[in-house]
Amino acid sequence: MTVLVTGGAGYIGSHMVLALKDAGRSVVVLDDLSCGFAWLVPDDVPFVQGDIGDQGLVRDLIRRHNITAILHFAGSIVVPDSVRDPLFYYRNNTVQSRALIEAAVAEGIKHFIFSSTAAVYGEPERTPITEDMPHQPISPYGTSKLMTEWMLRDAAIAHSDFNYVALRYFNVAGADPQLRSGQSFPRATHLIKIASQAATGERSHIEVYGTDYPTADGTCIRDYIHVSDLAQAHLCALNYLEAGGKSTAANCGYGYGYSVLEIIDAVKRVSGVDFPVRTAPRRAGDPAILVAGNERVRNQFGFVPRRADLDLIVGDALAWERQLIDKRNDEPEERIAV
Template sequence: MTVLVTGGAGYIGSHMVWALLDAGERVVVLDRLTTGFEWAVAPQAKLIVGDVGDPNLVEAVIEQYEIEAVFHFAGSVVVPESVSDPLGYYHNNTSNTRTLIEAAVRQGVRHLIFSSTAAVYGATGSEPVSEDAPLRPETPYGMSKLMSEMMLRDAAAAHGFTYTCLRYFNVSGADPLGRTGQSTQGATHLLKVACEAALGKRASISVFGTDYPTRDGTCIRDFMHVTDLVDAHLLALARLRSGGVSLTVNCGYGRGFSVLELIDSVRRISGMDFKVELCEPRSGDMPSVIADPTRAHEELGWKPVHDNLDKIVADALSWEAALARRDLRETLKRSRERDSIAGRLSAS
């Protein structure tokens, strides 16, 4: 049997593919490569370039490769963008998830693990939020994910498959082995932006809001290492395979750091200073979002091993430096190719 990873060429999905392969799984990736990269997919995995919203393609992939379980990462994730383009988010996140679920049901997929978000809670206050907290998403992004969760719940009850929804808080960092990381061009993830500023890829970093009711006036987030996150997914799959019932769990550490604290860590570890611009708050941002991870510990047996802000920052910086080297190699390669073509044209 084989595992399908949608969005497996993206940030979290590419980490998931490596983790599955490390665990001895056979992996197929479905990604349309809008924000992901072909080179980010582990070479041992089978990459199919296509849209998870194409029902015929999804069913054909599931049937051909005898897919037993699906990890669903494909989707749009920028909160402010969802406010300006709500229909795009309801299409890409909600409608396409419905298409995937229907295809999985038709082909008898047994397990589905869904990439959800803490944005389903909306405003949460300063205390860690549990899975039983009220679900009041304040952005189309959060609502698009909550609607997908509801579809999973209802479809599983009607059709007999099992699922796990993992509600992410703030995923950060990169593979400690340097195999993949956050590579999206123009990414809005705070740590990604700060690392780019530290390495001179950006002139500055913007901090949106400095008068929130927090310890330094900036937003507080539960920053979680991406490797710990994919470990939670592996445990979720093992639990479902062993007969576990469907489940929704938070993925976070249960403590948070402010925007300025993360920036200070980047400056200290990189040894580089960079310009920080203080700006007005953004629509949809909440003062503090911290997970209560008790259920993940108890139900999945999840024990994070990278729960350290400096570790998260160091791995992210290492990956950003590797990306810079890769970009330089690609630039030199293209330059040589242009010179070669120009030389042949001149000779003729």
């Protein structure tokens, strides 16, 4: 039984590939490399550069590699960009996912794990956020993901042998503890990535977007989950479906949050570098507080976090950032797609 990972050359997808390999699973990667890097895919994992919306390609991969499950990470994730260019997000996230789901159903795929987001909740009235709370996204990004969840729900109703889990991420951070993968996109918008770049001298400063939110220090609060723990949550979800579990959605977070200023302080503390911090206006589409209620992913899937410590998350992110700097003058050879 082989698993197809879309977006497997990206940040979260590459960690999923590692988790599958570490669990002894057979895996194939499909990625268009718009944000990913072929060198993040292990040499012994088949890698195909291509588009998830290319149904002929996807169906051929499913048949050729005897794919039995799809873990879908491919997509665009920058909230402010989605506000500026919503139609791109609806095409790249929603329309492309529809094509992928249709190909999966046509080829008899039984298990589908979808990379969704806490942005489907919009501005929640209370925290922690539970899965049954209203879905009222305030950005096209969140809406594009919610529309994909709806398509999966309806496909599962129409096709009784097709089951899915939509995992709603909160804020993903850190890097593989063995430094096999990490956040490598230079224009990433993840706070811990940006702060790590400031600490290592790749950025002159860091900007804090909004200091007038209704929180203790006026900055947004987010629930940060280590990327390796997130990959394990996906593996738990896949095991759940393979054991006969029913289609569902689940939050992925630790159940507590940190403000933007607390994260910056942690990066300064762990790195030992006091980099400049500037304030800027709020960004469109940023809720004040997003903290996960995670009982479902723990109790239903048996997920147990292993790296739920802020300094550990920051330390892994900094170690990866330093490794990227070391690699800069010694670029790895391009991985050739098959």
